Amino acid sequence: MMDADHCIFCRIAAGSVPSRRVFETPHAVAFLDVAPLADGHTLLIPKRHYVTIDDMTTEHFGEVLHDLPRLAMAILRTTGAEGYNLLQNNGRVAGQVVEHVHFHIIPRFANDGLGYRWNAKSYAEGRADDLQKRIESALAIG
Ligand SMILES: [Zn+2]
Secondary structure (H helix, E strand, O other): OHHHHHHHHHHHHOOOOOOOEEOOOOEEEEEEOOOOOOOOEEEEEEOOOOOOOOHHHHHHHHHHHHHHHHHHHHHHHOOOOOOEEEEEEOOOEEOOOOOOOOOOEEEEOOOHHHHHHHOOOOOOOOHHHHHHHHHHHHHHHH
């Protein structure tokens, strides 16, 4: 895990590393991804260093995402995209490369060639019931 001094996104948030910033609030910064999947591909990040969203408080999570609808609308209007994906990876196994929470806003166009391998599965008998109960219990513990 990187500390804030060595984290590229902390340095971008602080302004010590340049970025194409499009948006800033007291809690968050948004800037164009340097390696975009599409025109207007933007990253929204908390100014404070968190590795994954489960590290964040509920309050701060809300503050960081507060203006996401407005940001997404501006990106849609600017790019002419017909839709967008909001992508947020937690952990290396999930595809997270920079260990500072970030939300990708990826404009989508018809036949843009982007997509997923969405290999949907089905649950074995009883497994979904078990998971449902255990996740509910974990939430009750807090
Ligand atoms: Zn950071």
